[in-house]
Amino acid sequence: MTEFFHHIFNTLSGGLLAYIIPFLFVLTIVVFFHELGHFLVARWAGVKVLTFSLGFGPELIGFNDRHNTRWKISAIPLGGYVKFFGDESEASTPSSEAIAKMSAEERAGSFHHKTVGQRAAIVAAGPIANFILAVIIFAGMALYYGKPNTTPRVDAVQPDSVAAAAGFKTGDVIAAIDGRAIETFGDMQRIVSVNAGTELTFLIKRDGSEITLKATPALQERKDSFGNSHRIGVLGIQYNAKPDESRSVPVGFFESIKFGVEQVWFIIGTTFKFIASLLSGTGNAGELGGTIRIAQLSGQAASLGFQVLVNWCAMISVSIGLLNLFPVPLLDGGHLLFYGVEAVRGRPLSERAQEMGFRIGLGLILMLLVFTTYNDILHIAGS
Template identity: 60%
Template sequence: MELLNGLGGFGGSFLFYALPFLFVLTVVVFFHELGHFMVARWCGVKIEAFSVGFGPELWGFTDRHGTRWKLSVIPLGGYVRFFGDENVASAPDSEAVAGMAEDDRRASFHGKGLGARAAIVAAGPIANFILAVVIFTVIFTTIGRFVSPAEVETVVPDSAAAEAGFQPGDVITAIDGRAIGSFSEMQRIVSTNPEVELTFRVDRGGEEVVLAATPELQEISDPFGSTQRIGRLGIQGVVGGSATMKRYDPFTAFVMGLGETWFVVERTGAYLAGVVTGTQAADQLGGPIRIAQVSGEVAQLGFAALLNLTAVLSISIGLLNLLPIPMLDGGHLLFYAVEAVRGRPLSARAMEIGFRVGLAFVLMLMIFATWNDIRHLANL
């Protein structure tokens, strides 16, 4: 009954979730496929279709190059289909390529050299990272970032901070050699490094003090009902204080956008590595239902928050596609790496087996993520 209630509540607010979800996913998928498309066009590959979504076409048009641009029924991805592809995963149609005239072979994806094929495949994830940097840059330039000094007002008794020797009035200026410009920046580093010893450089009344502290691991529930495992130091900042919303010039905002993108890459990579090694729980992996829920909730915070979520999701999609799994871009790049070492492509049979294994893995991952979503809804 709890599960039905959760699903019923979700379904009852369909538009509340659906519109932000479609916005976020459409933007991320479009730019991912646009990366493939643009580099393929530059390399002289004939492109048959550019689709946002899978399944039957809802709307589309054909451009002067013969490419069919379309929106499809199932908005959970997209694809660019190249001339000579057997399917939307860009598996080669070996017989068709072998029987092509020379001009047609040169216009096909699989008729291109190894470097061109690798560049076309890598362009999708790279476009996702570029999109994230651009979004962060625009946010930091036009809206800004909330900034407050990393000043300690209160030290929680018996906490990691108390044990390390923090005192009220301390201003944290650096962590592990990285300069700290705000309390929120300090919080983010601490929260993402539970049970990891960190070195803090502190300004204490004009005197520099170096302290070592290990944030304690704590589990909290975020506003979306998910359980997060974070690090807690045990300090509280000055409430109000000299906090300001600061806008940045475009160059500074761009550099900050690069840093923000790398931070998400680093933390996502660390989490995935933790899942593989067993140090992180896989229950945080979410699928379309979770993305829809979070998109709807974040949209209520404003368009800037939804853009920020779009950037984070774009990075996640880029990283996911770089995993060395056949069917994903990383799987294609793995095949090309093997081809570069061997001096010739893998056999059609070997690639077919690889694609089948990759498809099975992707389907299992989708089922697992969806099951996590359903369990999450049941606990709302």
């Protein structure tokens, strides 16, 4: 047991700065844009914003703007919050005592006196801002660096593989998978990798004609260059890029936006596939990672270059936006759930019901935090 913790300590301490700086870079950008979404829509709705904080806990540095909003950086850099007038806490729970004593002028600037539609828009703006940020990053990277130019061509078929059994042949070009057009070999790899055990329909171009093949990617565990294990779906085909295919091709502005949207949509779809696999019992809950894993992967992404780190930032932005939309009290999705009930009932839930909801939400979040931290420790111990 002593050797176990000694190994973890050495692993963490050995790459501490290499992990922390990229992690803070990624988290700060993602959290800032998330909270900025809440802030901008709140200002648009006439809500008085008391605090815009990056991080939690004691303030390290800050200033007041002309609207008397306190912008600050706090000591615990694991998130952030926007606090509105009338809020009792950073989770935007209402202060009944403060609300009861408000004047008409104060009520006009109170978040909790806005219409249910305005409140829902303010809350939803955070996750939406995360999705927009990811689209901008992916589009910007495509605009600056170009898009991959690999052809979705089969240059070799491994014997006794899924592809061999399905009838793939050397020279085949994959035009579509389940009706989705395939432009590059990377597009094909991404779809296959997240569909282990799921039958896919391939539209193949072969000798001037089109044929349809069906194949179910096999689940395999592979390690990347950093030693991280990944369970992915594979067909058993190989691709050898020609010299002119190893370079990226430039794209225009609108094509880059389309590319950014497609990337975000793919991440969202992949996330829901993973959640569905966990619920059905076919997924591996050990793949769920937490703060430590994100920090480690941020450091690894940074070591591969700025482009990889920024793309990783976009992926984390999508994940955080999606996580916040889950209907769990304390998260944005939990607030939206309460507002949906309020819209149907014509009045908000009782304070007791909301308080119970927040307690349940806090319990669920803490359990998830403990579970993912446990997974992270096991992951580091096995690396």
